[in-house]
Amino acid sequence: xxxxxxxxxxxxxxxxxxxxxxxxxxxxxxxxxxxxxxxxxxxxxxxxxxxxxxxxxxxxxxxxxxxxxxxxxxxxxxxxxxxxxxxxxxxxxxxxxxxxxxxxxxxxxxxxxxxxxxxxxxxxxxxxxxxxxxxxxxxxxxxxxxxxxxxxxxxxxxxxxxxxxxxxxxxxxxxxxxxxxxxxxxxxxxxxxxxxxxxxxxxxxxxxxxxxxxxxxxxxxxxxxxxxxxxxxxxxxxxxxxxxxxxxxxxxxxxxxxxxxxxxxxxxxxxxxxxxxxxxxxxxxxxxxxxxxxxxxxxxxxxxxxxxxxxxxxxxxxxxxxxxxxxxxxxxxxxxxxxxxxxxxxxxxxxxxxxxxxxxxxxxxxxxxxxxxxxxxxx
Amino acid sequence: xxxxxxxxxxxxxxxxxxxxxxxxxxxxxxxxxxxxxxxxxxxxxxxxxxxxxxxxxxxxxxxxxxxxxxxxxxxxxxxxxxxxxxxxxxxxxxxxxxxxxxxxxxxxxxxxxxxxxxxxxxxxxxxxxxxxxxxxxxxxxxxxxxxxxxxxxxxxxxxxxxxxxxxxxxxxxxxxxxxxxxxxxxxxxxxxxxxxxxxxxxxxxxxxxxxxxxxxxxxxxxxxxxxxxxxxxxxxxxxxxxxxxxxxxxxxxxxxxxxxxxxxxxxxxxxxxxxxxxxxxxxxxxxxxxxxxxxxxxxxxxxxxxxxxxxxxxxxxxxxxxxxxxxxxxxxxxxxxxxxxxxxxxxxxxxxxxxxxxxxxxxxxxxxxxxxxxxxxxx
Numbered sequence: 207x208x209x210x211x212x213x214x215x216x217x218x219x220x221x222x223x224x225x226x227x228x229x230x231x232x233x234x235x236x237x238x239x240x241x242x243x244x245x246x247x248x249x250x251x252x253x254x255x256x257x258x259x260x261x262x263x264x265x266x267x268x269x270x271x272x273x274x275x276x277x278x279x280x281x282x283x284x285x286x287x288x289x290x291x292x293x294x295x296x297x298x299x300x301x302x303x304x305x306x307x308x309x310x311x312x313x314x315x316x317x318x319x320x321x322x323x324x325x326x327x328x329x330x331x332x333x334x335x336x337x338x339x340x341x342x343x344x345x346x347x348x349x350x351x352x353x354x355x356x357x358x359x360x361x362x363x364x365x366x367x368x369x370x371x372x373x374x375x376x377x378x379x380x381x382x383x384x385x386x387x388x389x390x391x392x393x394x395x396x397x398x399x400x401x402x403x404x405x406x407x408x409x410x411x412x413x414x415x416x417x418x419x420x421x422x423x424x425x426x427x428x429x430x431x432x433x434x435x436x437x438x439x440x441x442x443x444x445x446x447x448x449x450x451x452x453x454x455x456x457x458x459x460x461x462x463x464x465x466x467x468x469x470x471x472x473x474x475x476x477x478x479x480x481x482x483x484x485x486x487x488x489x490x491x492x493x494x495x496x497x498x499x500x501x502x503x504x505x506x507x508x509x510x511x512x513x514x515x516x517x518x519x520x521x522x523x524x525x526x527x528x529x530x531x532x533x534x535x536x537x538x539x540x541x542x543x544x545x546x547x548x549x550x551x552x553x554x555x556x557x558x559x560x561x562x563x564x565x566x567x568x569x570x571x572x573x574x575x576x577x578x579x580x581x582x583x584x585x
Numbered sequence: 586x587x588x589x590x591x592x593x594x595x596x597x598x599x600x601x602x603x604x605x606x607x608x609x610x611x612x613x614x615x616x617x618x619x620x621x622x623x624x625x626x627x628x629x630x631x632x633x634x635x636x637x638x639x640x641x642x643x644x645x646x647x648x649x650x651x652x653x654x655x656x657x658x659x660x661x662x663x664x665x666x667x668x669x670x671x672x673x674x675x676x677x678x679x680x681x682x683x684x685x686x687x688x689x690x691x692x693x694x695x696x697x698x699x700x701x702x703x704x705x706x707x708x709x710x711x712x713x714x715x716x717x718x719x720x721x722x723x724x725x726x727x728x729x730x731x732x733x734x735x736x737x738x739x740x741x742x743x744x745x746x747x748x749x750x751x752x753x754x755x756x757x758x759x760x761x762x763x764x765x766x767x768x769x770x771x772x773x774x775x776x777x778x779x780x781x782x783x784x785x786x787x788x789x790x791x792x793x794x795x796x797x798x799x800x801x802x803x804x805x806x807x808x809x810x811x812x813x814x815x816x817x818x819x820x821x822x823x824x825x826x827x828x829x830x831x832x833x834x835x836x837x838x839x840x841x842x843x844x845x846x847x848x849x850x851x852x853x854x855x856x857x858x859x860x861x862x863x864x865x866x867x868x869x870x871x872x873x874x875x876x877x878x879x880x881x882x883x884x885x886x887x888x889x890x891x892x893x894x895x896x897x898x899x900x901x902x903x904x905x906x907x908x909x910x911x912x913x914x915x916x917x918x919x920x921x922x923x924x925x926x927x928x929x930x931x932x933x934x935x936x937x938x939x940x941x942x943x944x945x946x947x948x949x950x951x952x953x954x955x956x957x958x959x960x961x962x963x964x
Contacts (some may be wrong), residue, residue, distance in 0.1 A: 212826040219636045219831060227830055245624040249804055251931045288667040291828045295674065300701060320827045324678060425628055426833035447591040448699045449670045451606055452598060454805035 218533030338373030517549030601910030717750035768796035896928030
């Protein structure tokens with residue numbers, strides 16, 4: 207059994223320098239710190255309050271912080287789940303009753319195809335095709351649902367508003383169910399136009415997986431949210447009730463506080479951290495002959511890809527990094543339909559302390575220097 | 586679509602008196618209160634520590650507190666999950682590759698059949714058959730996995746050690762995979778013999794779903810644990826990695842603290858609360874002509890069933906209770922293969938404050954009195 211990306215990430219959890227997973231592992235800001243210091247008070251308040259009021263307010267605050275004013279919270283079509291992956295699994299089950307084929311963005315994080323593959327045949331669709339908004343190929347492949355991660359992981363590509371309007375309209379016209387995973391939305395203001403306003407206007411059947419889990423370093427206390435069109439609401443609510451009664455009221459209260467803080471400056475601080483870590487990566491890797499950063503300089507998501515001349519070189523670099531205590535991901539598995547495409551690249555996580563990235567980059571430089579020496583000697 | 590039990594429970598979350606779900610809603614003990622007051626410190630410590638060390642220690646403490654010394658924590662075969670339901674869903678997926686039919690205890694909480702039904706044909710097996718340890722019928726039905734909730738919800742029935750040894754041996758001989766859900770084990774010391782010692786000795790292929798979620802009133806901060814035989818370990822670990830990277834280190838730290846407290850008196854206090862609430866229920870319902878408590882006087886789980894003369898009477902009582910702000914569950918859905926069997930019964934939750942149960946029982950008395958009057962007048 208080939209290891210999936212999460213298995214590689216699990217191996218890196220306790221590594222000296224873990225740049226493998228895309229979870230937030232930077233130190234909390236002083237504001238976040240003061241929120242978690244109030245956990246006992248938040249717990250007491252959360253347990254006193256009416257659950258539904260608390261849940262809707264937390265959902266509202268989080269979605270508002272990301273510009274999602276038209277999300278159907280008040281219409282009871284936003285559901286709270288333990289995580290975005292559990293949400294994805296449940297959506298896969300619901301779609302099973304209606305679809306046999308799902309078109310899925312290629313590349314993307316491999317747990318999405320792995321979770322969907324259990325119930326569905328998958329057809330890859332590229333970011334370029336999505337950008338063009340032409341779903342003819344999807345239709346010809348008889349796919350009746352389309353799954354798009356936007357912003358995408360690991361590429362940072364996203365559907366900006368115009369492209370999204372085009373795509374949603376096209377999906378509506380063709381009767382294709384549009385499924386979005388927007389877990390990385392919080393990193394990129396260009397993804398913070400009101401998605402739900404567009405979705406509701408087009409009348410497309412939709413599912414959106416939102417996620418608080420990538421943003422705030424609070425020990426994996428997080429929510430997945432599942433927002434759906436009217437047409438899917440009953441089925442999704444029913445399927446979810448097999449999995450959970452409610453999420454934790456404490457997590458709801460925490461998300462509410464963190465979302466308020468994020469809107470009041472927390473997101474800006476997070477964006478600066480990621481931008482600074484990306485700039486450092488560009489500076490160090492840019493000076494290397496054997497590697498280059500793949501991202502746009504203007505990329506925003508909290509991961510970055512580095513490309514080598516070949517898969518073999520990428521593997522050597524990854525081993526050399528690991529030998530120096532730095533764990534990163536290969537990119538093969540992101541290219542779920544054609545792993546060779548990803549072979550020359552590695553992915554590093556940027557939601558880390560500045561010093562962590564600096565130290566990792568120093569070790570990367572030393573690893574590359576050693577590899578070049580071996581390479582020269584070996585000739 | 587018929588409502589499942591969880592949907593009925595969700596409707597009751599904010600009810601004046603919610604005796605619907607079996608989650609712990611009593612006030613925390615002073616000891617539990619002092620643990621949650623240390624949440625910020627626990628968070629800081631958990632984030633400092635090596636994750637694997639923390640995870641194994643928390644698992645160990647919890648399983649030790651329940652007498653499960655032989656659980657394969659150190660052999661890396663106990664996995665932490667968001668909840669027991671997510672664990673069940675993942676097990677269903679793993680078994681799908683090997684089984685098409687699962688024999689499942691009847692009755693039991695309906696989300697188990699609902700989650701398993703997605704991937705499997707289900708065959709009911711009664712508690713009496715399980716007690717007798719005769720799996721001939723399971724074999725004849727070509728079921729190759731057996732799923733047992735012990736202690737069972739809602740009946741409180743459990744496999745004590747002798748019966749369990751018999752059943753596990755029989756499953757091993759017949760090559761049947763034995764799956765246990767022991768979420769209610771913490772309530773009943775008779776279920777706290779070392780299950781894993783028996784399982785490992787027989788060599789049966791097994792899965793055990795353990796759950797911290799029914800025990801402690803800490804805002805749904807909980808873990809499901811999935812413990813498996815060597816033969817299933819790789820497949821389960823792989824399937825789980827599609828769903829999560831890790832559980833929350835804070836939840837692990839909290840579970841560790843609560844398990845230590847439980848072993849040092851917390852379980853005893855919980856058992857007293859449930860026993861007292863059950864005794865009150867027996868006293869009040871015992872004086873009624875129209876209803877009786879179904880449990881043994883010696884039942885231990887945190888739910889109790891009350892039987893009426895007919896399904897119609899049970900429904901009337903449930904409506905009358907609801908009109909008085911008291912939400913309980915019907916029992917039809919527990920009898921997943923034959924709902925009519927459950928129709929004359931309701932289930933009430935006992936993990937509640939003493940005063941909550943007393944008030945609910947007073948309202949129950951008044952409801953029954955009113956119903957009798959209407960009944961007499963209506964003749």
